[in-house]
Amino acid sequence: MPGRIMRAKRDPLEHPAKPMYALGLEGSANKFGAGVVQHNPDGTVEIRSNIRHTYITPPGEGFQPGDTAKHHKEWALQVVRAAVKQSGMNVEDMDCICYTKGPGMGAPLQTTALVARTLATMYDKPLIGVNHCVGHIEMGRVITGASNPVVLYVSGGNTQVIAYSQQRYRIFGETLDIAVGNCLDRFARVIGLPNDPAPGYNIEQWAKRGKRLLTIPYSTKGMDIALGGVLAQTEAYTRDSRFRTTQTAGKASKALKKAAEKAAEKAAALASSSTSSLSSMRTNGSSTPSTAKNGDSSKANGNGTEEGEEEDIITPEDLCFSLQETLFAMLVEITERAMAHIGSKEVLIVGGVGSNQRLQDMMGIMARERGGIVFATDERFCIDNGIMIAHAGLLSYRMGFETPIDKSTCTQRFRTDEVLVKWRA
Numbered sequence: 049m050p051g052r053i054m055r056a057k058r059d060p061l062e063h064p065a066k067p068m069y070a071l072g073l074e075g076s077a078n079k080f081g082a083g084v085v086q087h088n089p090d091g092t093v094e095i096r097s098n099i100r101h102t103y104i105t106p107p108g109e110g111f112q113p114g115d116t117a118k119h120h121k122e123w124a125l126q127v128v129r130a131a132v133k134q135s136g137m138n139v140e141d142m143d144c145i146c147y148t149k150g151p152g153m154g155a156p157l158q159t160t161a162l163v164a165r166t167l168a169t170m171y172d173k174p175l176i177g178v179n180h181c182v183g184h185i186e187m188g189r190v191i192t193g194a195s196n197p198v199v200l201y202v203s204g205g206n207t208q209v210i211a212y213s214q215q216r217y218r219i220f221g222e223t224l225d226i227a228v229g230n231c232l233d234r235f236a237r238v239i240g241l242p243n244d245p246a247p248g249y250n251i252e253q254w255a256k257r258g259k260r261l262l263t264i265p266y267s268t269k270g271m272d273i274a275l276g277g278v279l280a281q282t283e284a285y286t287r288d289s290r291f292r293t294t295q296t297a298g299k300a301s302k303a304l305k306k307a308a309e310k311a312a313e314k315a316a317a318l319a320s321s322s323t324s325s326l327s328s329m330r331t332n333g334s335s336t337p338s339t340a341k342n343g344d345s346s347k348a349n350g351n352g353t354e355e356g357e358e359e360d361i362i363t364p365e366d367l368c369f370s371l372q373e374t375l376f377a378m379l380v381e382i383t384e385r386a387m388a389h390i391g392s393k394e395v396l397i398v399g400g401v402g403s404n405q406r407l408q409d410m411m412g413i414m415a416r417e418r419g420g421i422v423f424a425t426d427e428r429f430c431i432d433n434g435i436m437i438a439h440a441g442l443l444s445y446r447m448g449f450e451t452p453i454d455k456s457t458c459t460q461r462f463r464t465d466e467v468l469v470k471w472r473a
Contacts, residue, residue, distance in 0.1 A: 072438025075160030076152025083435030096135035117155035146441025149177035150462030187436035192423035203399030204229035221271030258369020393420035
């Protein structure tokens with residue numbers, strides 16, 4: 049959505065003499081996005097357009113690199129045209145064309161780079177390769193106005209705690225195996241949640257209905273975390289004899305309710321029978337009343353079921369709740385350590401998982417206890433998009449950086465701390 053946003057005050061860049069424009073292309077995973085950004089002489093940043101299309105697979109399936117690249121090829125022209133049209137400009141008006149160099153999935157990255165090279169060659173525009181992670185950070189900074197925060201970068205392919213120092217985004221901690229977004233996506237496939245609009249979003253909604261916090265490994269390793277065991281244990285619960293799908297759990301609940309009603313009727317009948325017997329015995333002068341036989345009555349609770357039977361059902365909602373709470377608690381812990389280390393009172397959450405409201409709430413509780421504040425954005429800017437590539441690319445271009453066509457490669461492994469952040473002090 050177009051809008052005008054104040055640029056972070058601490059940016060050392062000189063204001064451009066005239067408005068500058070960049071077209072950014074993002075396609076590192078299952079989304080192909082294009083966006084146009086404008087840097088103004090007064091130091092503000094204006095979002096002219098933000099268009100993307102997501103490759104969605106059937107429930108229980110992930111997205112393969114080849115299929116994802118095919119999706120990007122099919123949608124690239126339509127998405128770019130829509131972004132340029134929404135911006136009210138032409139490709140000829142752009143100062144540069146920016147694309148995601150990495151990290152990401154190989155085949156989709158190659159497709160995105162090919163589209164960017166084609167546009168740059170056709171319209172004779174400078175080409176700028178952008179680090180995907182730095183794009184997220186710079187977009188988050190400009191949208192929220194965070195000056196020098198600890199950054200929690202959480203997405204499908206990356207999980208990092210980052211802080212800026214000496215023109216580099218330094219990685220304080222990260223995942224030792226799979227990323228938090230990948231962990232959530234894989235569990236969503238296990239329990240058959242749909243991929244539309246996103247597996248992580250659907251887990252977030254189901255977690256709101258969870259009632260039990262189950263025991264799941266809590267695996268922080270200093271400033272790092274490991275999520276493989278967390279995922280394995282959560283998956284193991286789906287093979288537990290207590291596990292019920294939403295449908296079977298509902299049936300079990302109805303059965304328990306019916307059993308409770310029958311037990312109540314039986315108890316009432318027994319009470320009535322006992323009263324009649326006692327009255328009869330008193331009339332006959334008997335001193336020892338007869339006892340009705342009910343061998344199961346001592347084992348039954350007020351609902352006519354064995355103690356704890358109803359409470360010992362594990363539902364998919366319980367697992368979503370437990371997985372989220374455990375993962376996010378780990379992320380909050382390592383983020384707090386980074387804040388303490390650098391003395392910062394600001395946290396910026398970026399990446400697709402960063403739009404999760406529960407994560408933002410948990411991080412907010414921690415930050416407030418430290419007298420700090422959390423900065424976060426909604427899905428327009430957290431989830432992969434073209435404008436974050438356009439913005440970071442235009443910052444690089446204004447500092448004199450350009451990617452020659454013969455060097456316009458892409459890489460699946462492009463570390464956040466490899467980028468020289470020349471536009472910051």
